[in-house]
Amino acid sequence: MPKHIVRLLVLIAVVAIVAFSAKKFLVPGSFYQYGHYRGNAVAEIAAKVPKLQGSASCQSCHKEAYAVWTGGIHRKATKDGAIQGVVIKNGVNCEVCHTGPAGNHPSKEAMPLSIEDRVTTITHKHIDHPADVPGRNLMLSPNDMRNLCLNCHDKLEARPTMQRQIAVENHGGAEPCTSCHNPHSPRINFADLPRPPVDPITGKALPVIAVKAGNAAAGKSVAAACAACHGNSGMSINPAWPNLAGQHADYLYNSLQGFKSGTRKNDTMSGMAAGLSDADMRNVAAYFSKSSCGVTGADKAKAELGKAKAAEAGCAACHNAGGLRGTGPAGISASQAWPNLAGQNAAYLTVALNSFKDDSRNHAVMSSVAKALSDSDIDNLSAYFATVSCK
Known part of the structure; x- marks a missing residue:
C-alpha cells in the first residue's frame, strides 16, 4: 500500500x-x-437578570396593593407560600396582569399605578419619568384579563376541584372579572365591593343607565292581566309569588324582557310576556313601581338572625339605598336595575335564593352568593327582608 x-x-x-x-x-x-x-x-x-422581576420588586412603590396581594389567594398560590424575588410559574404575580414588564419599571413606559398610590411622576436614578400619561394603558384589556382568569378558573372535567371553577356563561357572562373581584385578592370581599360600579381604569363611578320610562296610566290596563297572581296593585295573593308594588321599574322591565327572550325561565311568566310589546312592558313596569307596597312580615327570631347574615353576606352592597359607602333604607336597592327586597314575601325570596343556589336561575353575582348560603341562612334572610319597611 x-x-x-x-x-x-x-x-x-x-x-x-x-x-x-x-x-x-x-x-x-x-x-x-x-x-x-x-x-x-x-x-x-x-x-441572568430577567426582564420580569417578580412581585417583590413592586412592594416599595405599591405598598397598599401589595399588602392586599400578599393577603390574598393569588399570593398563597405561590410555591411554598414564599414571596418570590423573581417570577415563578406558581401563583399569579404582578407581571401576569400588568404589562411593562416590571424589570424595566420605573421607566419611560411606566406601569399604571394603583389608585391609592397614583402620582404624576416616578423618580428612578435621579430621573423623573412620566406616569399615568393620558391615553396610555399598560393594563391588559378587559377581555384579555377575563381570558387570563379563565386559564385557571374555567370549569374543566379534569381540573382539580380544590381550584375554584366557574361555567362563565352562568357566572358572569361577558362582564369583566374585576366587576366583582379585587384582582389583587380575587375572593369577593363585599366590604370592598364598589357601589356604584366603577371604571376599572379610572376608578370613577359609572352612571347606572335607566331604561326609557313608561306610562303608568297606560300600564294599569295591562296590569289587569297580572292581578290574578300579583293582585290589583301588585301585592301578591300567594306568598310564593313576588310582590310587584313599589318595585323598581327598570328591574320589572328587564325581568319581563328576560321572560320573553327566554333568558329567565318560568312557564307562566314566559307565556304572559310573550304577548306584551316593548311599550306594554315599560308601561306595566311604571304602573307597579308607583303602587304602594306593604310589609308582609315573617318570623321575628329568624328576621334577627337574617339581619346579621345580611351584613355578613354583603347584601347591602346592592340591596341597600346607601350601599356600603353610605346610609339608606335596607332592602331598597340604589340601582334601578336591581330589585328591592324590602317587604317582599319571605316564601318567594326563599324560592328565588334556592333557584340561584341550584342553578335553575342564573345571575353573575347572585349565583355565587347563594351557593355560600345554608338552608337556614336563606330562611333567615328571607324573613329579614320580609319584615323591613318598603317605604
Missing part, C-alpha cells in the same frame, strides 16, 4: 479518535436533556 494512503488512513483514525474522545469527555452530561440543549443551560439562563 502506498505510504501516502497509509498516512491518510492514520490521519483519519486520529481525527476519529479525537472526535470520539471529545464527544465522550468534553460534552456536558446534561446535553440532550432538553432536546439539543444542555440541561444546565436552563439554570444559567435563568440566573
Whole structure:
C-alpha cells in the first residue's frame, strides 16, 4: 500500500479518535436533556437578570396593593407560600396582569399605578419619568384579563376541584372579572365591593343607565292581566309569588324582557310576556313601581338572625339605598336595575335564593352568593327582608 494512503488512513483514525474522545469527555452530561440543549443551560439562563422581576420588586412603590396581594389567594398560590424575588410559574404575580414588564419599571413606559398610590411622576436614578400619561394603558384589556382568569378558573372535567371553577356563561357572562373581584385578592370581599360600579381604569363611578320610562296610566290596563297572581296593585295573593308594588321599574322591565327572550325561565311568566310589546312592558313596569307596597312580615327570631347574615353576606352592597359607602333604607336597592327586597314575601325570596343556589336561575353575582348560603341562612334572610319597611 502506498505510504501516502497509509498516512491518510492514520490521519483519519486520529481525527476519529479525537472526535470520539471529545464527544465522550468534553460534552456536558446534561446535553440532550432538553432536546439539543444542555440541561444546565436552563439554570444559567435563568440566573441572568430577567426582564420580569417578580412581585417583590413592586412592594416599595405599591405598598397598599401589595399588602392586599400578599393577603390574598393569588399570593398563597405561590410555591411554598414564599414571596418570590423573581417570577415563578406558581401563583399569579404582578407581571401576569400588568404589562411593562416590571424589570424595566420605573421607566419611560411606566406601569399604571394603583389608585391609592397614583402620582404624576416616578423618580428612578435621579430621573423623573412620566406616569399615568393620558391615553396610555399598560393594563391588559378587559377581555384579555377575563381570558387570563379563565386559564385557571374555567370549569374543566379534569381540573382539580380544590381550584375554584366557574361555567362563565352562568357566572358572569361577558362582564369583566374585576366587576366583582379585587384582582389583587380575587375572593369577593363585599366590604370592598364598589357601589356604584366603577371604571376599572379610572376608578370613577359609572352612571347606572335607566331604561326609557313608561306610562303608568297606560300600564294599569295591562296590569289587569297580572292581578290574578300579583293582585290589583301588585301585592301578591300567594306568598310564593313576588310582590310587584313599589318595585323598581327598570328591574320589572328587564325581568319581563328576560321572560320573553327566554333568558329567565318560568312557564307562566314566559307565556304572559310573550304577548306584551316593548311599550306594554315599560308601561306595566311604571304602573307597579308607583303602587304602594306593604310589609308582609315573617318570623321575628329568624328576621334577627337574617339581619346579621345580611351584613355578613354583603347584601347591602346592592340591596341597600346607601350601599356600603353610605346610609339608606335596607332592602331598597340604589340601582334601578336591581330589585328591592324590602317587604317582599319571605316564601318567594326563599324560592328565588334556592333557584340561584341550584342553578335553575342564573345571575353573575347572585349565583355565587347563594351557593355560600345554608338552608337556614336563606330562611333567615328571607324573613329579614320580609319584615323591613318598603317605604
